[in-house]
Amino acid sequence: MxxxxxxxPKLASALVVALGVASLVFLLLHLVPGDPVExxxxxxxxxxxxxALRARLGLDLPLIEQWLRFLAGLARGDLGVSLHSGDTxxxxxxxxxxxxxxxxxxxxxxALALGLPLGALAALHAGRRLDGLASAFAVLGxxxxxxxxxPLLLILFAARLRWFPIGGAESAASLVLPAVTLGLGLAAVxxxxxxxxxxxxxxxxxxxxxxxxxxxxxxxLLRHAARNAALPVVTVLGLQLGALLxxxxxxxxxxDWPGVGQLLIEAIQRRDYPVVQGAVLLIALCYIGVNALVExxxxxxxxxxxxxx
Amino acid sequence: MRYARRAALAVLLVWLALALVADVLPLAPxxxxxxxxxxxxxxxxxxxxxxxxxxxxxxxxxxxxxxxLVSVLVVTLTTCFGTALGLFAGWRGGxxxxxxxxxxxxxxxxxxxxxxxxxxxxxxxxxxxxxxxxGAVGWVGFARLARAQTLALRDRDHxxxxxxxxxxxxxxxxxxxxxxxxxxxxxEASFAAAATVVAEAGLSFLGLGVQPPxxxxxxxxxxxxxxxLVAPHLVLVPGLALxxxxxxxxLLGDALRDRLDPRAVRLH
Numbered sequence: 001m002x003x004x005x006x007x008x009p010k011l012a013s014a015l016v017v018a019l020g021v022a023s024l025v026f027l028l029l030h031l032v033p034g035d036p037v038e039x040x041x042x043x044x045x046x047x048x049x050x051x052a053l054r055a056r057l058g059l060d061l062p063l064i065e066q067w068l069r070f071l072a073g074l075a076r077g078d079l080g081v082s083l084h085s086g087d088t089x090x091x092x093x094x095x096x097x098x099x100x101x102x103x104x105x106x107x108x109x110x111a112l113a114l115g116l117p118l119g120a121l122a123a124l125h126a127g128r129r130l131d132g133l134a135s136a137f138a139v140l141g142x143x144x145x146x147x148x149x150x151p152l153l154l155i156l157f158a159a160r161l162r163w164f165p166i167g168g169a170e171s172a173a174s175l176v177l178p179a180v181t182l183g184l185g186l187a188a189v190x191x192x193x194x195x196x197x198x199x200x201x202x203x204x205x206x207x208x209x210x211x212x213x214x215x216x217x218x219x220x221l222l223r224h225a226a227r228n229a230a231l232p233v234v235t236v237l238g239l240q241l242g243a244l245l246x247x248x249x250x251x252x253x254x255x256d257w258p259g260v261g262q263l264l265i266e267a268i269q270r271r272d273y274p275v276v277q278g279a280v281l282l283i284a285l286c287y288i289g290v291n292a293l294v295e296x297x298x299x300x301x302x303x304x305x306x307x308x309x
Numbered sequence: 310m311r312y313a314r315r316a317a318l319a320v321l322l323v324w325l326a327l328a329l330v331a332d333v334l335p336l337a338p339x340x341x342x343x344x345x346x347x348x349x350x351x352x353x354x355x356x357x358x359x360x361x362x363x364x365x366x367x368x369x370x371x372x373x374x375x376x377x378l379v380s381v382l383v384v385t386l387t388t389c390f391g392t393a394l395g396l397f398a399g400w401r402g403g404x405x406x407x408x409x410x411x412x413x414x415x416x417x418x419x420x421x422x423x424x425x426x427x428x429x430x431x432x433x434x435x436x437x438x439x440x441x442x443x444g445a446v447g448w449v450g451f452a453r454l455a456r457a458q459t460l461a462l463r464d465r466d467h468x469x470x471x472x473x474x475x476x477x478x479x480x481x482x483x484x485x486x487x488x489x490x491x492x493x494x495x496x497e498a499s500f501a502a503a504a505t506v507v508a509e510a511g512l513s514f515l516g517l518g519v520q521p522p523x524x525x526x527x528x529x530x531x532x533x534x535x536x537x538l539v540a541p542h543l544v545l546v547p548g549l550a551l552x553x554x555x556x557x558x559x560l561l562g563d564a565l566r567d568r569l570d571p572r573a574v575r576l577h
Binding site: 018029143145151161247249 | 411414415418419420421422423424426427428430431432433472503507510511514515516517527530531533534537538541544545548551552555556559
C-alpha cells in the first residue's frame, strides 16, 4: 500500500511538468522572429513551396489546434520530419540517443570515482592542507566550463601526449576525454557534498560511541559515518545525473561526439526546427524522468520519509 | 582563504577596469594581418595572434567587455524581475503563489543551459537575443528565493506591527520585507553573474552568441579549438581568462555568503 501511495502523486506531478515542458517546446517554433517558414526556406523559395511547408507543419491552423496536434503526435511518438534530411525526428533521435546516454553514464562514473574519495579524504583531513587542496579543486572543477576544460585536455592528452584521439567516437578511447570533461564538474560538487555530509555526522552520538570504543578514525569514517552521510549525497547525485544530460550538449560539440546534443546544435544551424524541438524535448523529458526516479528512490532509502504518512 | 578572496576581488576589478576602458585603449581587435597568422606570443603581441592574424590580447579585452556587459544586463534584469515576482507571490500566497511555483518548475525542468540554447537558437544570434535568452531562464532562481524568504518573513513581528498600523501592503513589502531580503539576493546575484559569464561564453562557443567580427571569449575558444595542434595559445588565453573571471566571481559569492547569510552552511 505504502509504495503505491507514494508513487502515484510523484508520477502525476512529473506528468504535469512533462506536459508543460512539451507545450513550452511547442511554443518555441512560434518564437522564431518573423515567419518561420520564410526563415527555414530562405528568400528564394516559391509561394507554392512555402504554402506546402506551412500546411505540412500545420502552421495554417489556429494555435490551439496546432498545440493539440503536437501533443497528439507526441503521444504516438510522432515528432514530425526533419526538414533537412527527410528522416523522421524519432528515427534521428533514436540514432543519436545511445551515444548521449553512454557519455552521461561514463561521466557519472568518473564523478563517482573522483568525487567520493576526494570528499572523504578532505573530511578526514578537515582544516589541514589536503582539505585546502581538495577545496581548491572543487572551486576549479565547478568554475571550469566544459568548453574550456575540454580543449585544455585535448591539448595535453591528445595533441601533446597522443594518448587519446582528438574527437569522434571510433573507439573506446574516444570516450575517455569527453567523459572526464563532463564528469569533472559533478565530481567537484560531489566532493564538496561528501565532505560536508561526513563532517555533519561527525558529532552524532553513534560516531562518538564508536570513537569511545577505540575504533580508528578511518574506520569510523568509512563504517559508521559514511552510511549516514550517504542520503544527502545520493539525492544530489541523482539530481545531477539528469543535469549531465544538459551539459552533454556542449561537451558533445567540443569533442564531435555523435549524440543528441550535437544533433541539436546542427539542427539549430540548419534551422531544422522540428529536430530542434524533438532534441530539446527528449533531453528535458529524460531529465524529468530521472529526477522522478531519484525522488522515489530517496523515499525508499530513507525510512523517515513516507513511512509515517 | 582570505588571500584567495582578496586575489579574487583584484581579478574581478582588473577585468571590470579593462572592460570599461576597452573602447578608449589603442586596440585594434579586428585588424586582419595575414602574414602574422597563428603567430605565437612575441614582444609586439603579448598573447599571440589568431587565424586571421588579429591580436589575441586586444580581442581578449574586447571580449571581456561583451562578457561583463551581458552579465551585468542579465543579472540586473533577472534580479529585478524575479525578486518582484517572488515578493508578490510570497506576499499574496494562494493561487498566485501556486501558479508561480508551477511556472518555475517548468523552467527548472530543462537541465543546465538547454533552454537558453533552444531560445537563442530559435531567436537567432546577437547580443540582444543572448540577453533575452539568458534572462528568460535566469529569473527563476531569484523568484524562488524571494518567494521563500517572503513567506518566512511575512509573519515576523515587525511586519505584523506595520500591518496593524495600517500601512499599505506595497509599503510594508518594500520597507519591511525587501531590506531583509537584500543579503541572500546579493549572494545569489554574485553566483548568477558567474553562471551568466559561463552561459554567454557557452552560447558563443556554440555559435549562438554575438556575431563576428565582435569578439567573445566563447567564440575565440571555438575558433581556437580548430588550431589545437599548431596554436594552443588560441585556446589557452581565452580559456584561462574565462576561468579566472568565473573563479573570482564564485569565490566572491562564497565570501559574501559567509558575511551576509550567517545561517547558510559553511563549507570551508
